[in-house]
Amino acid sequence: MATEKQMYDDVAGDYDIIWATPAVRILWTLLDNNLQKLDDWKGASVLDLACGTGIGLREARKLGATKLVGIDISNEMIEVCKATTKDVDQFQLHVADCSQPLDHLGLEPGSFDLVIGMWLLNYAESAGQLQGFWSNIAKYLKPSSGTFVGIIQNQETFQPESMKTLKYGAMESNIQQLPSGDGVKMHVEFDTQPKVEFDTFVLKQDVFESTAAKAGIEISRYVRPDKSVLTKEEQDNIAWWQELLDEYPNQLVIAKRA
Numbered sequence: 001m002a003t004e005k006q007m008y009d010d011v012a013g014d015y016d017i018i019w020a021t022p023a024v025r026i027l028w029t030l031l032d033n034n035l036q037k038l039d040d041w042k043g044a045s046v047l048d049l050a051c052g053t054g055i056g057l058r059e060a061r062k063l064g065a066t067k068l069v070g071i072d073i074s075n076e077m078i079e080v081c082k083a084t085t086k087d088v089d090q091f092q093l094h095v096a097d098c099s100q101p102l103d104h105l106g107l108e109p110g111s112f113d114l115v116i117g118m119w120l121l122n123y124a125e126s127a128g129q130l131q132g133f134w135s136n137i138a139k140y141l142k143p144s145s146g147t148f149v150g151i152i153q154n155q156e157t158f159q160p161e162s163m164k165t166l167k168y169g170a171m172e173s174n175i176q177q178l179p180s181g182d183g184v185k186m187h188v189e190f191d192t193q194p195k196v197e198f199d200t201f202v203l204k205q206d207v208f209e210s211t212a213a214k215a216g217i218e219i220s221r222y223v224r225p226d227k228s229v230l231t232k233e234e235q236d237n238i239a240w241w242q243e244l245l246d247e248y249p250n251q252l253v254i255a256k257r258a
Contacts, residue, residue, distance in 0.1 A: 015077070016053050016084075017192045021169025022241075023162070024190075026229040027151055027250055031118075032059065034223055034252055038147055041065045044113040047140050049098040049133070050120040054081035057091055060114065069107065073097050099124065099132035102140075112140045117150035121253075122200045127182050127207050134215035141257050148217065148255040155205040158184050160247035166191040168244050182207045216258050223252040 018024050035041065042064030048056040051070030061068055069092045072078055078095055082088050094105050098120060115137050124130035137148050154160055163172040166189075174187040183203035190196045212219055225248055227235055234241060 014192070014194050014196050015080070016055065018170070018190045018196050019055070021190055021192065023168040023170040023244060023249060026225050026244070029229040030223065030225050030252060031149070031151065033228070034254070035059070035063060035114075035149060038149070038254070039113070041114065045069075045111060046114045046116065047071070047107070047112040048116040048118075049136060050117060050123060051081065051093070052077045052118070054085050054088070054091065054093075056116040056118055057081075058085060060116065061090065065114070067112075068092065069112075070094070071096050071098055071102065071105070098136055099129045102136055107140055109139050110142055110146075113142055113146055115141050115146065115148045117148065119151055119153075119200070121150055121208070122153050122202060124203060125178070125185070125201050126180060127203065127211055130203055130207065131211045131215060134212050134217050137255075138215045138217050138257055143257050146257060148253075150253045150255075151250055152208075152253050153200065153202045154249055154251065155202060155208060157247065158186065158202055160249050162244045162247040163249045170249070172249065178203075212255065213258070217255050218258040219253060219255045221254050223254065224248050225251070 019028060041060060044065040045067035046057065046060040046065040048070045051057055051072050054070060057068045057070050068090060071094045075095045078093050081093060085091065096102055096105060117137065121130060121133055124133060141148060159172050159175050162168055163170060165171060169191045171189050172186050176185045178185060183201060185199060185201050188198060188200050209219060225245055227238060227245065230241060
């Protein structure tokens with residue numbers, strides 16, 4: 001996955017500005033709202049796979065988690081996390097490919113209350129790589145009580161209408177069927193300064209769910225954004241937001257060990 005590593009090394013310094021775009025900002029509210037509903041995370045152990053610049057770990061710490069471990073394939077992302085996070089010494093940070101076994105990191109299997117994966121599962125170019133991600137999620141989640149929360153792209157509509165222009169600050173283009181027929185590769189760009197862009201992958205829902213089941217993961221539900229992710233002022237202008245909510249590019253997936 002050297003190409004993926006280089007791609008995210010290249011955008012690491014600017015990556016967090018994508019959270020200011022409308023298409024991505026509403027996901028933060030969606031994630032925060034659902035994490036707070038799922039459990040009381042005070043004193044929890046949290047593993048963030050593909051942790052990037054640490055935004056998920058900072059959210060978990062805000063909610064009271066005390067064991068905070070992040071892994072990312074990009075050394076540059078980890079370095080940005082270290083440079084931009086207050087009290088970063090509270091985090092255990094590792095550089096590794098989350099689709100491969102992580103035994104060398106010394107993490108205790110079955111020890112995490114929460115595993116986070118923000119777009120982690122959209123880095124998989126194949127069912128095999130996706131299986132690797134799910135296997136690590138299953139390995140490190142606590143049996144029965146552990147929860148996985150991820151952000152994934154829309155698996156039913158690979159290029160929703162809301163992503164065909166930069167109206168909402170992000171656009172998907174160059175949709176290409178994967179040779180395996182399991183899904184697509186696409187280019188994603190953001191209306192930011194400087195411009196942030198990268199390639200991503202969306203595998204079909206049946207591939208997504210069958211690989212999860214094979215790893216021993218049971219998907220509880222998908223959560224798509226609705227008007228509750230909007231501020232009062234934004235709800236007053238709901239007509240502008242409606243296409244993004246109807247033709248949503250991203251959603252949450254919540255899962256447990258089977």
